Amino acid sequence: MTPGLLLIRADASADIGTGHVMRCLALAQAWQDAGGPVLFLAALIPSQLAARLQRENVAFIQLNAARGSAEDAAETTRIAQERGAAWVVLDGYSFDAAYAAVLRSAGLRLLAIDDMAHLDRYPVDVLLNQNLSADAALYAGKVGPETALLLGPRYSVLRREFRLATPRTPRSGRSNLRVLVSFGGGDAENFTSTVLRNLAASNQRALEVVALAGAANPHVSGLKQLAGTLPFHCELRVNESNVASVMAWADGAITAAGSTVWELAAMQLPALIGAHEENQLAGLAALQAVPFFRACPVEGLFLCDLAAELSELAGAGGVATGFDAQGSGRVVATLKSVRSPALLSA
Numbered sequence: 001m002t003p004g005l006l007l008i009r010a011d012a013s014a015d016i017g018t019g020h021v022m023r024c025l026a027l028a029q030a031w032q033d034a035g036g037p038v039l040f041l042a043a044l045i046p047s048q049l050a051a052r053l054q055r056e057n058v059a060f061i062q063l064n065a066a067r068g069s070a071e072d073a074a075e076t077t078r079i080a081q082e083r084g085a086a087w088v089v090l091d092g093y094s095f096d097a098a099y100a101a102v103l104r105s106a107g108l109r110l111l112a113i114d115d116m117a118h119l120d121r122y123p124v125d126v127l128l129n130q131n132l133s134a135d136a137a138l139y140a141g142k143v144g145p146e147t148a149l150l151l152g153p154r155y156s157v158l159r160r161e162f163r164l165a166t167p168r169t170p171r172s173g174r175s176n177l178r179v180l181v182s183f184g185g186g187d188a189e190n191f192t193s194t195v196l197r198n199l200a201a202s203n204q205r206a207l208e209v210v211a212l213a214g215a216a217n218p219h220v221s222g223l224k225q226l227a228g229t230l231p232f233h234c235e236l237r238v239n240e241s242n243v244a245s246v247m248a249w250a251d252g253a254i255t256a257a258g259s260t261v262w263e264l265a266a267m268q269l270p271a272l273i274g275a276h277e278e279n280q281l282a283g284l285a286a287l288q289a290v291p292f293f294r295a296c297p298v299e300g301l302f303l304c305d306l307a308a309e310l311s312e313l314a315g316a317g318g319v320a321t322g323f324d325a326q327g328s329g330r331v332v333a334t335l336k337s338v339r340s341p342a343l344l345s346a
Helices: 020-035 047-055 072-082 099-105 192-203 218-225 244-248 260-267 276-284 308-315 327-338
Strands: 005-010 038-042 059-062 087-092 112-113 126-129 148-151 177-182 205-213 233-238 251-256 271-275 294-298
Touching: 005 072, 020 038, 020 047, 020 087, 020 112, 038 072, 072 087, 072 099, 072 112, 087 099, 099 112, 099 294, 112 251, 126 327, 148 233, 148 327, 177 192, 177 244, 177 308, 192 205, 192 218, 192 308, 205 218, 205 244, 218 271, 244 260, 251 260, 260 271, 260 294, 271 308
Parallel strands: 005 038, 005 087, 038 059, 087 112, 112 126, 126 148, 177 205, 177 251, 205 233, 251 271, 271 294
Antiparallel strands: none
């Protein structure tokens, strides 16, 4: 039996970043692979990212309401009911308990993707927190007994490119260090530029760098100019469609502490990770337990000689168990197994 329509509600911008949309794209791909259609709703989204969704055969509707507002909830509810959505997915910090309650009281089944357990309650059918620090105790008293909790990186939702990726081959017999630089889809603070300048100041010149700029990055023009002045080869790729291939190429990465960390973990790629947002800082201790990660607040990261630090980390090796790229399929299997209608206890 094929699943019905999966309706996803998420946003992206330079300030928000693109992580919510991109992990929902991973879930959309897995839903499609199971035979079901997907409809994506967004109030804010860069045109390049909307085009990416359409290339992925994901139907898309632009909302006019302010994100997270009562009008947003009402419009999302109306569309979900008109289209006969089997599930509605909410991913973003603008969607509070009142927003979820509107949809659920209309008889819609809800999956919420969460990072911080920051709400007082979660009136949803399935709650997903893919972070290492995720624990049922975080949601004690915040969910009902009917809510299924999907916790930890076993349920990290990664795109099809990672599910199908060839295992990465550790560096061997090469003098150059291949470095991936990625600070998410927005990078409003332009951390990418700071990293590239840090690498240029290093005594280690035997570098090959690929820097990724996402669909919402406002600094592309300046980054292109900077890349041409560096004392090593640096390729800037904008809105890269296959990040897994770049990770397979790289010896190590310098990144933000967002959803990219689960991609890195699945690819077993050593990484220096800088946390900036509140949700990222909260998970630092757990990330530091991964043997091939070094994680700290982003300001501390920039005090290091990044090339030297990454070279040492890449040479140290280390393998982490418990990470793979199959979490999207596990989430879809859970949704398909939930047969009862949404409970109206919200």
